[in-house]
Each structure stands twice: as structure tokens, then as C-alpha cells.
Amino acid sequence: MTTTTQRTTAGVSAPTAGLASLFVPGLGQMLIRQTRRGLLILGSLVSALGLLAWRVHLIAHRTAGVWPAFEKALRRQPVFVGLVTIGIIILWLWASRDAYRQASTGQPGGMGIFVLIVAIFFVLGWQIGEIDLYKAVTELPDAWPPLSKVLWPWGAAFVRETEEIGASAPILVPCDDNPPAPPEEVAGQPYVMAEPTCGELSSLDENNQIIPGSRLTLTGRGFAPHTETQIWWADPLGNEFRHRQGGEYVTVETDDEGRFQVELILPYRLVPPSAAGRQIWHVEARQVSAVGDLKPSEALTLSVGRMVETIFLGMMATVFGIVLSIPVSFLAARNLMSGSRLTLLIYYLTRTVLNIIRSIEPMIWAIIAVIVVGLGPFAGIVALTIHSIAALGKLYSEAIEGIDPGPIEAIQATGATRLQTIVFAVVPQMIPPFVSFSIYRWDINVRMSTVIGLVGGGGIGFILIQYIRLLDYRAAGIAVWFIAITVAVLDYISAEIRRRFV
Amino acid sequence: MLEIKHLTKIYPDGTIALRDVSFTVEEGEFLIIIGLSGSGKSTLLRCINRLIEPTEGQILWDGMDITAADAVQLRHIRRQIGMIFQQFNLVKRATVMTNVLSGRLGYVNPWASLLHRFPPADREMARRALERVGLADQAHKRADELSGGQQQRVGIARALMQQPRMVLADEPVASLDPVLAHSILGDLERLNQEEGITVLCSLHYLDLVQRYATRVIGLRDGRIVYRGTGDDIRNMTDAEFKEIYGEEAVRVSVGPHAKEETR
Ligand SMILES: Nc1ncnc2c1ncn2[C@@H]1O[C@H](COP(=O)(O)OP(=O)(O)O)[C@@H](O)[C@H]1O
Ligand SMILES: [Mg+2]
Numbered sequence: 001m002t003t004t005t006q007r008t009t010a011g012v013s014a015p016t017a018g019l020a021s022l023f024v025p026g027l028g029q030m031l032i033r034q035t036r037r038g039l040l041i042l043g044s045l046v047s048a049l050g051l052l053a054w055r056v057h058l059i060a061h062r063t064a065g066v067w068p069a070f071e072k073a074l075r076r077q078p079v080f081v082g083l084v085t086i087g088i089i090i091l092w093l094w095a096s097r098d099a100y101r102q103a104s105t106g107q108p109g110g111m112g113i114f115v116l117i118v119a120i121f122f123v124l125g126w127q128i129g130e131i132d133l134y135k136a137v138t139e140l141p142d143a144w145p146p147l148s149k150v151l152w153p154w155g156a157a158f159v160r161e162t163e164e165i166g167a168s169a170p171i172l173v174p175c176d177d178n179p180p181a182p183p184e185e186v187a188g189q190p191y192v193m194a195e196p197t198c199g200e201l202s203s204l205d206e207n208n209q210i211i212p213g214s215r216l217t218l219t220g221r222g223f224a225p226h227t228e229t230q231i232w233w234a235d236p237l238g239n240e241f242r243h244r245q246g247g248e249y250v251t252v253e254t255d256d257e258g259r260f261q262v263e264l265i266l267p268y269r270l271v272p273p274s275a276a277g278r279q280i281w282h283v284e285a286r287q288v289s290a291v292g293d294l295k296p297s298e299a300l301t302l303s304v305g306r307m308v309e310t311i312f313l314g315m316m317a318t319v320f321g322i323v324l325s326i327p328v329s330f331l332a333a334r335n336l337m338s339g340s341r342l343t344l345l346i347y348y349l350t351r352t353v354l355n356i357i358r359s360i361e362p363m364i365w366a367i368i369a370v371i372v373v374g375l376g377p378f379a380g381i382v383a384l385t386i387h388s389i390a391a392l393g394k395l396y397s398e399a400i401e402g403i404d405p406g407p408i409e410a411i412q413a414t415g416a417t418r419l420q421t422i423v424f425a426v427v428p429q430m431i432p433p434f435v436s437f438s439i440y441r442w443d444i445n446v447r448m449s450t451v452i453g454l455v456g457g458g459g460i461g462f463i464l465i466q467y468i469r470l471l472d473y474r475a476a477g478i479a480v481w482f483i484a485i486t487v488a489v490l491d492y493i494s495a496e497i498r499r500r501f502v
Numbered sequence: 503m504l505e506i507k508h509l510t511k512i513y514p515d516g517t518i519a520l521r522d523v524s525f526t527v528e529e530g531e532f533l534i535i536i537g538l539s540g541s542g543k544s545t546l547l548r549c550i551n552r553l554i555e556p557t558e559g560q561i562l563w564d565g566m567d568i569t570a571a572d573a574v575q576l577r578h579i580r581r582q583i584g585m586i587f588q589q590f591n592l593v594k595r596a597t598v599m600t601n602v603l604s605g606r607l608g609y610v611n612p613w614a615s616l617l618h619r620f621p622p623a624d625r626e627m628a629r630r631a632l633e634r635v636g637l638a639d640q641a642h643k644r645a646d647e648l649s650g651g652q653q654q655r656v657g658i659a660r661a662l663m664q665q666p667r668m669v670l671a672d673e674p675v676a677s678l679d680p681v682l683a684h685s686i687l688g689d690l691e692r693l694n695q696e697e698g699i700t701v702l703c704s705l706h707y708l709d710l711v712q713r714y715a716t717r718v719i720g721l722r723d724g725r726i727v728y729r730g731t732g733d734d735i736r737n738m739t740d741a742e743f744k745e746i747y748g749e750e751a752v753r754v755s756v757g758p759h760a761k762e763e764t765r
Contacts, residue, residue, distance in 0.1 A: 406589050409548075414581060414604060415576075420607045428593045428595045
């Protein structure tokens with residue numbers, strides 16, 4: 001038995017090797033025929049130095065000179081810069097000692113040096129990755145409200161039909177001798193009355209300080225009991241805006257009999273000079289009250305619809321992928337294509353193209369597809385089909401390569417034609433891997449189609465990203481739940497089918 | 503019936519598997535080819551029905567050169583030559599019936615057969631072939647549910663479906679235990695004697711050779727190094743033995759049921 005623990009036969013003495021590694025880390029190892037070890041040490045050291053220089057440059061923003069920049073970086077992030085610097089120095093010295101020891105004892109060097117290299121890169125990775133465990137913990141409470149909505153969104157799954165009721169009263173601005181009368185009360189209808197029925201708007205003084213306008217008392221009755229009621233204004237032109245007091249919207253709650261009373265200060269509005277004179281404003285109380293039965297919310301119906309779309313999107317992509325990848329897989333099967341130089345060339349070409357296509361994520365294909373065919377599920381189908389052809393083409397071709405040549409030989413020997421040989425000897429062997437890979441792909445495609453909408457490829461991801469952007473976390477939560485349920489169910493089904501078929 | 507002239511096979515990687523092999527096979531013979539593994543037995547048998555393309559030489563089948571046959575002619579020749587294999591080479595996921603029926607592929611309408619449609623006469627024939635090898639009740643099992651000996655019998659039934667004039671058997675019993683080996687070779691012997699089917703069989707063990715062969719050819723490194731009858735094997739000299747199996751081989755015992763071992 002030969003082992004690598006033999007004495008090195010290189011004609012380099014231990015001090016030479018040690019010195020060489022002191023000047024160029026790893027050089028000593030290379031001299032004593034530990035070329036790979038030497039290259040690894042050299043490569044790690046150079047890249048660690050390069051990465052440190054880059055991060056120092058970023059930390060010591062706009063500081064000229066190497067030393068000033070390093071000092072500044074050391075002051076700002078002492079732990080990171082210090083640890084990496086010390087690590088690199090130790091590595092350098094260790095490399096030299098390692099070369100010396102190996103050359104003198106002939107024993108192979110230990111693994112310790114590689115542990116150090118890994119440690120240095122870990123520290124670098126921590127800083128480059130901007131890892132901040134502290135933040136992850138401290139910001140959790142702020143993230144909790146939206147998170148909880150996503151986790152349990154079902155409050156927004158069903159809603160009642162709502163009805164808006166309201167009543168308004170005219171306010172004269174400014175007051176004159178002839179203020180408007182309160183509106184007439186109609187039995188059974190909500191009613192509001194302002195007291196007084198005229199006043200001054202709030203305005204700004206020369207220092208942009210608000211001068212409060214007149215106060216008035218708004219009394220309402222005939223509203224729904226125990227319901228939030230909003231106060232709105234309508235200016236003489238009919239523009240509506242919600243009443244704020246101290247920056248906050250004003251909401252009052254009605255009492256047992258549907259009554260309320262609230263003190264208001266007339267709002268501040270820019271009024272064009274041409275509008276000077278007698279102006280009638282309106283103050284209005286509005287209620288939104290639920291009526292009728294529970295019904296599925298828009299978020300729920302949309303999610304269901306989009307989920308169906310998603311499943312079909314994945315299915316169509318799978319079908320197209322399977323159909324198109326079959327011919328491709330023949331071209332990518334070495335045993336079929338090793339006949340001549342030309343076919344071998346086609347084989348290598350097909351393999352290469354498939355590998356390139358496969359290495360590009362379906363999301364990126366979706367972005368490209370959206371550019372070509374526009375937003376919507378078709379773009380998603382195109383993207384997933386492309387990726388499926390490449391993935392299935394590879395799997396199928398490997399299945400073809402793995403078939404047992406024995407039965408083929410036997411069928412050929414009976415005098416069968418090529419086609420008969422394929423049908424009787426090749427196809428039966430292909431069915432199990434074919435079914436298994438196809439179902440596996442269907443599974444992946446539906447999974448992918450749930451997120452392909454994030455970039456405009458249709459399906460449930462399309463509305464999910466919109467809900468997230470609108471900060472409608474409950475609706476987003478419903479979409480997320482549907483995705484999770486579908487994927488889980490599909491997982492189960494595909495495993496079950498594969499188990500039965502294969 | 504079969505005449506092999508100066509057959510040479512060189513694989514693309516340069517391996518010379520057969521060197522200038524010549525012999526003839528007469529109708530009704532039970533010809534056994536012996537030789538170490540790697541001596542070229544499989545290559546020789548596969549050259550005969552051109553599962554492997556010979557590099558040089560001629561193979562005459564009733565005077566017609568197989569090596570020069572076009573696709574249609576080759577099909578016609580192949581279907582007259584049944585073949586059974588060491589690894590049985592059944593389509594494992596197909597039923598026994600389908601495997602047996604596939605022996606008819608050289609005869610039936612190629613297009614109909616693609617839909618697994620076979621004439622009723624062929625199905626009847628398949629049933630009889632299975633009956634003959636004692637597997638009538640296994641017709642609808644999957645081939646890989648059968649034991650090794652049963653699988654080889656299915657292989658024989660498949661070959662029978664070709665109504666062959668000759669059967670090529672490439673170490674048909676090498677994967678089976680000795681008792682089964684005798685029963686499989688016995689089946690072949692019956693075909694040979696009762697139906698006059700010529701058998702060309704490669705074997706490893708000499709005691710089987712003595713029992714079944716009417717004629718023997720010894721191969722070593724792709725060359726024919728021994729020619730004799732079944733009786734000659736019984737009286738084989740050590741020199742002849744070493745010629746076939748090499749200097750290091752040891753004959754474990756000598757006698758009517760001698761067993762040989764090679765190292
Ligand atoms: N496809 C092949 N490519 C290259 N060499 C092969 C191939 N098949 C067999 N050989 C070589 O040809 C020689 C004869 O093999 P084979 O005919 O299988 O011998 P046997 O059947 O007697 O064991 C061996 O040296 C083997 O390695
Ligand atoms: Mg062999």
C-alpha cells in the first residue's frame with residue numbers, strides 16, 4: 001500500500017521551504033510538492049486580503065490613503081477589522097511554519113490551517129452579509145401586527161354587505177344676519193343639526209400658525225346604534241374631505257338610540273379670493289353599517305380564482321414541457337447519439353444548451369417571457385415550459401441512458417424492426433422513470449407557478465405581490481394560505497401517484 | 503447450414519475479440535463453444551445474427567452472406583435464428599405472454615404489432631410454447647416476478663415463437679444453479695433432438711459440455727484453439743485443457759462428471 005505520508009523527495013530544505021512561504025504564502029508547500037495545498041493557502045490568503053481591503057474601503061468611506069482608511073475602519077468596526085487582520089497574520093505565519101514542518105519531518109500538514117481559513121471567511125461573510133441578530137430580535141415586535149394578519153387572515157375572508165347612511169347640515173361662512181335654518185327632520189331618516197349654523201373657518205396667521213375657527217356642536221339622531229360615525233365636510237363647490245382635529249380623523253360612536261353629539265372646530269381650507277363672500281358649507285355625519293349575510297370577500301374569491309389559474313398554469317407548462325422534452329431527450333442521450341461524430345456533436349450541443357437553460361431560474365425566464373408575450377398566465381406558462389423542457393430533457397435522457405440493453409438485443413434478435421424494438425424493449429423500460437419524473441415536474445411547476453406571478457407571470461403570485469404592496473396583509477395572508485394548502489395537497493398527491501405507478 | 507469464414511471482430515476501442523475464426527455448423531448439430539470469459543464467445547454468437555457488426559470475414563447462412571444482407575434480408579434471417587441469453591433479457595415489466603409474443607415480431611405486421619395486436623394464431627402458439635416449457639399458468643405474471651430458471655424458460659419460449667432453424671444460446675445457464683442448468687440444457691437438447699433445431703451454445707463448465715455437445719469448439723483470445731466432439735472432451739489431455747483455459751487453470755477432478763475450475 002502506498003500512502004501520501006511518504007517523505008517528500010523534493011530537494012528543498014526545511015528552512016528554505018519555511019522562508020519561501022514567509023515571502024509568498026504557499027510557495028514553500030509548492031516547493032515540497034504539496035502544490036494543491038500551497039495554491040489553496042495562497043488563494044485563500046489573497047482573496048481574504050482582497051475582501052478585507054474592499055470592506056475597509058467601504059467602511060472608511062472616502063478616506064484617502066491605505067493607513068488612514070484602515071485606522072478609520074478599525075475604529076468604526078473594531079471587531080470585524082481586527083479579527084480578520086489577526087486571522088490573516090496568523091494564517092501567513094502558519095503557512096510558513098507549516099511548510100517548514102512538513103519539509104523537516106516529512107509528515108503531512110494537519111487540517112488546522114484550513115479550519116483557520118474557514119474561520120476567516122466566516123467572519124468576512126458575517127460582515128458582508130450584514131448579519132444583525134440584534135435587529136432580528138428587536139424589530140420583531142414591530143413586525144408582529146402585519147405578521148399576525150398573514151398568519152391568521154380569515155377575518156377578512158368573509159364580509160357582510162355594507163350600507164352607507166348619512167345626513168348633512170348647512171353651515172354659513174362667514175356669519176351674517178341670516179344664518180341658514182337647520183335642515184328639516186324626516187321621521188325614520190338620520191338627521192344632524194349644527195349649533196350655531198354659521199361660523200369662521202380656521203385660518204393661518206403670518207407665521208403659518210393656525211388660528212382656530214368657530215366652534216360648533218353637531219348633534220345627530222336616527223343613526224344605527226353603537227356604530228362608528230365619521231364626520232365629513234363638503235366645501236361650497238362640493239369637494240368632500242374628512243374632518244380632522246389635531247391631525248386625527250374624528251370618529252364618534254352613537255349611543256343606544258343611535259344618537260351622538262360632538263364639538264367641532266371649523267376646518268382650515270385655502271379659499272381663493274374670488275370666493276369671498278357668503279358661502280354655504282356642509283357638515284356631514286356618515287356611518288358604514290353591515291347589513292345582510294356573510295359573503296366571501298373579494299380577497300377570498302380572487303384567491304380561489306387565481307389559485308385555480310395557478311394550478312392550470314403549472315399543468316399546461318408541464319404538458320408542454322413533457323411533449324417537447326421527449327424529442328430533446330433523445331438528442332441528449334449519449335447511448336443513442338454516440339453513433340457518429342455528427343450525432344455526438346449534436347449530443348454535446350443539446351446537453352450544453354439544456355444545462356444553460358436549466359441554470360437560469362424560472363423567475364428570470366418569466367421576466368423575459370413577460371417582455372415577449374405580456375403580463376399574464378401565458379407568460380408564466382412559457383417560462384415554466386422552457387425550464388421544464390431543459391429539466392425533463394436531462395432527466396429523461398439520463399433514463400434513456402440507464403436502460404438495460406439486454407431486452408433491446410433480445411428483441412432485435414427476433415427480427416424486429418427498429419420501431420418494434422423501441423415499442424417492445426425501450427418503452428416498457430421508460431415508463432416508470434417517465435411517469436415519476438413527469439409527476440415530479442408537475443409538482444415543481446405548480447409550486448413555481450405560485451410565485452411566478454410575482455414578476456407578472458399570472459397566477460396567485462400576481463395578486464399576492466399586489467396585496468403586499470398595498471399593505472393589505474390580511475388579503476396577502478389568504479393568498480399565502482392558499483399557496484401553502486395547494487402545495488401540501490399536491491405534494492401528497494404526487495407522492496401517492498409515484499408510489500402506485502413505479 | 504452455417505459457414506463462418508475468417509471472421510474477425512475489432513471493437514472501436516481496439517480490442518480484438520475475434521481473430522480469423524472459421525468453422526461450419528451442420529443442420530441438427532448441438533455445437534458448444536467453450537472458453538474463458540473474455541475469450542470472445544458472446545462476440546462470436548452476436549456476430550452471427552449481426553447484433554454486433556463483424557469487422558471482417560463472411561458468415562454464410564444457407565449460402566447467403568449475412569454480413570452483406572440488407573435490412574429486410576437481415577430481418578428474415580434473424581427470425582429464423584432464436585437467441586437466448588445469460589441474463590435472460592426479458593422485458594421485465596411486461597407480462598410473460600407479451601415477452602413470448604415478442605418472439606413473433608419478425609413475422610407479424612409491424613404496424614399492428616406496435617399496438618400489441620397479434621393474430622389469434624400467434625397467441626395460441628404462445629400458449630403452446632409456454633405449455634411446453636411448463637409455464638402455462640404464469641402467462642399473465644410480470645416477467646420479473648418469475649425465478650431465474652422460469653425466466654430462462656420464457657426466453658426459450660420466446661425463441662420457439664420464431665420457429666427457428668437454429669438457436670444461439672449465450673451461456674444460457676451461467677446465472678442458474680447446477681440443477682436448473684441441467685433442466686434448461688435438457689430443454690435445449692429436446693428441441694435439438696425432437697425438432698431438429700440446430701443449437702449453438704456457449705458454456706463455461708466442461709461437465710455440461712460432455713453431456714450435451716455433439717461437437718465442441720474452444721476459443722481463447724478470439725482464436726479457435728480446440729475442435730472436437732463431446733466424447734473428445736471426456737478424454738481431453740491436460741495440454742489441450744491448458745490450451746483453452748491457460749497455464750494456471752487446474753482441473754479439479756477427472757472423470758465422466760468432472761468439474762473444472764479456473765482461476
Ligand atoms: N462493446 C465492447 N467494446 C469493447 N470491447 C469489448 C466489447 N464487448 C466485449 N469486448 C471485449 O472483447 C473481448 C471478448 O468479449 P466477449 O465476447 O464478451 O467474451 P466472452 O463472452 O467469452 O466472455 C473481451 O476482451 C471484452 O473485453
Ligand atoms: Mg459472454
